[in-house]
Amino acid sequence: MTWLRAFLPVATVAILTVAAILPWGLPVEDRFVLPLLPIVAIMYWTLDRDAWLPEWAVFLAGLMLDVLTQGPLGYWALIYLVAYVAAVFVSHLCFETALGWSAAFASAIVAVTAFVWLAASVYFLEVLDWRPYVRSAAFALAAACLIMGARALFGSKNQRDRAVRLTRGS
Amino acid sequence: MARLKDGLLFSRRGNDAVPSRRLRPILFFFVFVSCALMLLGRLDHSILAGTRWQIASWLTPVLKTAMIPVEPIRDLGRTISTQVALQSELERLRQENRRLGNWEWRARRLETKLADLEALAKVVPEQKLDFVTSRVIADSSGAFVHNVTIDAGRKHKVESGYPVIDADGLIGRIVDVGPDAARVLLATDINSRIPVVVGPKAVRAILAGDNSAEPRLIYLADGAKVSPGDDVSTSGVGGLFPAGLRLGSVADDTSSEPRVALKADLDRLDYVSVLFFNDPSARLINDSVSRKSATDSVEPMSAEGMDP
Numbered sequence: 001m002t003w004l005r006a007f008l009p010v011a012t013v014a015i016l017t018v019a020a021i022l023p024w025g026l027p028v029e030d031r032f033v034l035p036l037l038p039i040v041a042i043m044y045w046t047l048d049r050d051a052w053l054p055e056w057a058v059f060l061a062g063l064m065l066d067v068l069t070q071g072p073l074g075y076w077a078l079i080y081l082v083a084y085v086a087a088v089f090v091s092h093l094c095f096e097t098a099l100g101w102s103a104a105f106a107s108a109i110v111a112v113t114a115f116v117w118l119a120a121s122v123y124f125l126e127v128l129d130w131r132p133y134v135r136s137a138a139f140a141l142a143a144a145c146l147i148m149g150a151r152a153l154f155g156s157k158n159q160r161d162r163a164v165r166l167t168r169g170s
Numbered sequence: 171m172a173r174l175k176d177g178l179l180f181s182r183r184g185n186d187a188v189p190s191r192r193l194r195p196i197l198f199f200f201v202f203v204s205c206a207l208m209l210l211g212r213l214d215h216s217i218l219a220g221t222r223w224q225i226a227s228w229l230t231p232v233l234k235t236a237m238i239p240v241e242p243i244r245d246l247g248r249t250i251s252t253q254v255a256l257q258s259e260l261e262r263l264r265q266e267n268r269r270l271g272n273w274e275w276r277a278r279r280l281e282t283k284l285a286d287l288e289a290l291a292k293v294v295p296e297q298k299l300d301f302v303t304s305r306v307i308a309d310s311s312g313a314f315v316h317n318v319t320i321d322a323g324r325k326h327k328v329e330s331g332y333p334v335i336d337a338d339g340l341i342g343r344i345v346d347v348g349p350d351a352a353r354v355l356l357a358t359d360i361n362s363r364i365p366v367v368v369g370p371k372a373v374r375a376i377l378a379g380d381n382s383a384e385p386r387l388i389y390l391a392d393g394a395k396v397s398p399g400d401d402v403s404t405s406g407v408g409g410l411f412p413a414g415l416r417l418g419s420v421a422d423d424t425s426s427e428p429r430v431a432l433k434a435d436l437d438r439l440d441y442v443s444v445l446f447f448n449d450p451s452a453r454l455i456n457d458s459v460s461r462k463s464a465t466d467s468v469e470p471m472s473a474e475g476m477d478p
Binding site: 018019021022023024025026027028029031032035046049055056058059062063064066067068069070071072073074075077078081084085088091120123128132 | 191192193194196197200201203204205206207208210211212218222223225226229232233236237240243244247248306307308309310311312313314315316317318353358383436437438439440
């Protein structure tokens with residue numbers, strides 16, 4: 001693990017979390033996409049088995065967003081932890097192609113966005129409008145595709161096979 | 171040294187060498203803490219509210235620093251959207267300018283007439299409100315709340331309850347104040363309630379936010395007639411806001427609770443002004459209380475003084 005892989009995951013999640021509450025001038029209905037961007041980062045780095053993204057960093061990022069948005073405390077912390085769990089689950093699946101990975105990644109984002117809507121609806125005890133969530137999920141998917149595309153383009157050049165590794169087990 | 175048996179030893183090459191992540195028990199602890207915090211928040215625990223605003227105040231320098239690279243991006247976005255809508259905007263402005271030319275002439279005449287009448291009736295002149303203008307450094311508009319954080323706080327004499335306006339009219343009021351920052355509850359927030367008057371007949375109502383872009387008019391009097399396009403402004407009832415601050419106009423009257431299109435663009439707040447407005451009736455009560463206490467304290471003193 002290089003020092004960049006140890007530092008970059010936590011840094012990107014922290015930066016995207018702060019960026020989520022800055023006044024970008026987006027309409028209220030489309031602002032929901034901003035807290036979803038740290039989710040994309042959490043999932044991406046969790047799927048990257050070399051990257052260092054501890055659970056406490058994910059929890060603190062969510063908690064920071066809750067504090068800064070003055071929303072229900074613990075809401076985004078829970079959502080980010082669920083995103084982490086979804087990514088860990090996806091990382092255990094075996095896919096041969098990049099397309100398979102991308103499809104699993106996209107499905108995880110859609111599932112987490114559905115959970116976000118469900119959790120908010122349960123909190124308010126009413127069925128919330130689902131359209132802003134769908135729009136935001138589409139944008140998050142586009143961002144994820146962009147990242148996966150960039151990784152496929154640049155990552156393959158830099159990636160080298162690791163040396164032989166001995167593992168104990170049954 | 172542990173002995174490695176041949177059956178339990180195998181070699182791997184390539185990217186599968188690093189094992190997948192596993193769910194550790196600490197994760198479930200964090201999930202439990204998150205759920206507990208949500209539950210406490212739902213129960214409106216007072217400690218949480220105070221602590222979170224304190225932490226948010228500490229993070230103000232971070233937000234101010236983060237705003238530095240954001241501003242050029244916002245300006246670029248604004249420039250692009252302005253350029254796209256330039257032609258239609260120019261035509262609209264031409265028509266509006268023609269209409270306003272007539273209005274200006276009428277307004278000047280009415281202003282002169284009003285000044286004469288006020289002089290005749292010896293009307294007490296309106297008090298000028300002091301204000302401070304500050305920048306929006308965080309926007310927390312989402313599914314749960316609609317509020318913004320500004321970089322003016324107690325050090326700039328900002329207090330809780332002060333109304334906040336921008337160039338287009340009222341946007342909300344201060345609800346939390348830190349040393350260098352304050353939180354503004356926007357008129358669209360689900361907790362916002364503003365006493366207003368509607369239209370030329372000054373129908374009284376309450377403007378209630380519901381986290382949508384257009385707040386509703388509630389508690390309209392039975393039989394009150396409200397039409398689309400009617401101006402909505404603060405009534406001053408209750409002493410929360412000064413009377414006559416513009417809010418917007420009625421967007422539709424199809425339901426029993428018509429919606430109001432706000433003049434201010436709450437999605438693109440940049441600089442806002444905090445009016446130093448204190449409820450005049452509260453000041454009257456304070457004055458009478460202090461006068462009474464002063465009288466009470468003087469009476470025993472004079473009685474003591476009369477004793478030999």
